[in-house]
Amino acid sequence: MQFLAYILIYPFLWIISILPFKVLYFISDILYVLVYYVIGYRKKTVMYNLRLVFPDKTEKERITISKKFFHHLCDMILESIKSLTISEKEMKKHFTFTNVELIQELEKTDKNIALMCAHYANFEWIFILQTYVKRKGYGVYKRLTNKYFDALVKRIRARYNSYLITTKETIPTLLESKKTGELSISGFVSDQSPKAKKAFHWNDFMGIKVPVHTGAEMLAKRLDMSVVFFGVKKIKRGYYETSFKTLAINANDYKDYEITDMFLKLVEEQILEAPEYYLWTHKRWKHKDKVPAKFQ
Known part of the structure; x- marks a missing residue:
């Protein structure tokens, strides 16, 4: 059944991917109407999250953010499909970097690099970074249920010397990479919610105490990696600009969770600047009522 699907x-998907961006966004506009007004995909979750983190905004303001978010979400879906056939030249036109030299300078060291980001704007197009650097890239992801589509996504990334690895594969893969002397850049989307019972750290995120993923920081310390935050800004429809900020050259110089907390603050700044580009469909604050006594 998976192969048939x-x-x-x-x-x-391939036909859609070869369409010009103008046509692509026309389809996105139609998809938005279906997703928001007809299907109502996770509208309740989005509004719940917005009421939670923006209590001072009016309901009208929150609805406006919600509608802009769903429009952006539909754009992202079509942009992901566009990744199937988009050329390197066209990708570089639509996804630019303000200070890629920061990464290029870090490449001159003997340290591997950990990139931390959030589910914000079109973070997935970061793989084009590999055309500006010399190192092999790894991206931590959740394997797709359909193994054929999973293989397809991996092939797309591999075009630019970027390879997807699951959470379980991350430690053994990066340990082996370090053992063989391979220098790499690894990407971590670190704003998702871990299981409350397994969380090592809780902190305020958008004013609400939640469990925080600390895997990227802990791995950076274990493997002596430099840690860099990258923030994606949506300039206009279909055009994104990414900036890098060094969080730690030597991760072990920082107290536990200090790097993670710096990362969260930068994510908050992104959200407050343009909240419509954050992934509000995720139940990021679902554990807010389960804060252990030692973290209260």
């Missing part, structure tokens, strides 16, 4: 769906 793949051979039936893939041709449509």
Whole structure:
């Protein structure tokens, strides 16, 4: 069944991917109407999150953010499909960097680099960074249920010397990479919610105490990696600009969770600047009522 689904769906995805951006966004506009007004995909979750983190905004303001978010979400879906066939030249036109020299300078050291980001704007197009650097890239992701589509996503990333690894594969892969002397850049989307019972650290995120993922920081300390935050800014429809900020050259010089907390503050700044580009469909604050006594 997985293969049947793949051979039936893939041709449509490929056709969509070769369409000009103007046509792509026309389709996105139609998709937005279906997702928001007809299907109502996770509208309750989005509004719950917005009421939680923006109690001072009016309901009208929150609805406006919600609608802008769903429009952006539909754009991202179509942009992800566009990744199937988009050329390197076209990608570089739509996804630019303000200070890629920061990464290039870190490349001159003998340290591996950990990139931390949030589910904000089009963070997935970061793989084009590999055309500006010499190191092999790794991206931590959640494996797709359909193994054929999963393989397809991996092939797309591999075009630019970037390889996807699951959470379980991360430690053994990066340990082996370090052992063999391979220098790499690894990307971590670190704003998702870990299981409350397994969380080592809780802190305020958008004014609400939640469990925080600390895997990127802990791995950076274990493997002596430099840590860099990258923030993506949506300039206009279809155009994004990424900036890098060094969080730690030597991760072990920082107290536990200090790097993670710096990361969260930068994510908050992004959200407050343009909240419509954050992934509000995630239940990021679902554990807010389960704060252990030692973290209260």
